[in-house]
Amino acid sequence: MTSLEDSLAVIRRFADAGSGRPLFLAVGTFDGVHRGHQVILRRLAADAAEAGAEPVAMTFDPHPRAVVRPDEAPPLLLTLEDRVQRLKEHGAQRVLVVPFNREFASLEPEEFVRHVLVERLRARRVYVGFSFTFGRGGRGTPALLRQIGEPLGLEVRQLGPVTEAGQVLSSTVIRQALAAGDVAAALRYLGRPHAVSGPVLPGRRQGRGLGFPTANLADDGRVLWPTDGVYAVRARWDGGMWAGVANLGGRPTIDPAGPRLLEVHLLDFHGDLYGRRLSVEFIDRLRDVRKFPSVEALREQIARDVRQARDILARGGWLCYHPTGFQRGPRDR
Known part of the structure; x- marks a missing residue:
């Protein structure tokens, strides 16, 4: 079982191994790396290339819901290895896999932004999806991320939902399609x-x-x-x-x-x-x-x-x- 110190040590080692360029960071679970995630990653890569920054994706293992609500843990769409590979295929040069545990989940939103994103990772800009939540009880939202981060010099980019025939794409929607046997819909939502x-x-x-x-x-x-x-x-x-x-x-x-x-x-x-x-x-x-x-x-x-x-x-x-x-x-x- 990992502890908060284990998670922070992984983050510290990752930060110390950086390229020295400004760090642009996409944050999320990214299960499935579906077309909505791909929009975030493409924007991350394009902006980083223009600014001379390093495009990095931060993801979590195990799935956060498996820790905070184990009885509601969703079946995964990708193994961790395949998730990392897909994140790199769609624009991340490096992937930070944060061990997710109860102590990490208990971080207040302010602690996550100040101590993890700003002080340890020294991120210059963060990219998140419209439904992104973080911190204790999922209290953090993109608006709160901006409210906390921008005074600390952290830029925030929130990207809107991607839809297919009026359906907002999400990992949950893809799981529902697979449970119904609608693999053709899952293909459209995943982009593969x-x-x-x-x-x-x-x-x-x-x-x-x-x-x-x-x-x-x-x-x-x-x-x-x-x-x-x-x-x-x-x-x-x-x-x-x-x-x-x-x-x-x-x-x-x-x-x-x-x-x-x-x-x-x-x-x-x-x-x-x-x-x-x-x-x-x-x-x-x-x-x-x-x-x-x-x-x-x-x-x-x-x-x-x-x-x-x-x-x-x-x-x-x-x-x-x-x-x-x-x-x-x-x-x-």
């Missing part, structure tokens, strides 16, 4: 497909027996999986990328007592992926998981799923067959 990953597990070769071999993954609880269903997907491993169709859930027709798995059939793929780490990106939902009257009826439905997935992926520019050596598909350019 939602992905889960894990090692390919040995299976009972039931898919192969049906004529549709699968690479099987189990839910390790690190990030949120969509609700059960059949999905058009894209898989990545070791720099390779391949289109596919996936069954997420059980197998009520052939293995009703079996565990919940993500079974990915890669279109026209011939190879062995056992033991490799596979990342599976969800593009669109095809149907519910359901029980069929016979194995033959299941086989016929899977063939229809494959055709539908191939059509969806082709129309959306997601169709790809690159077993080695990453090649960018139309949607990656």
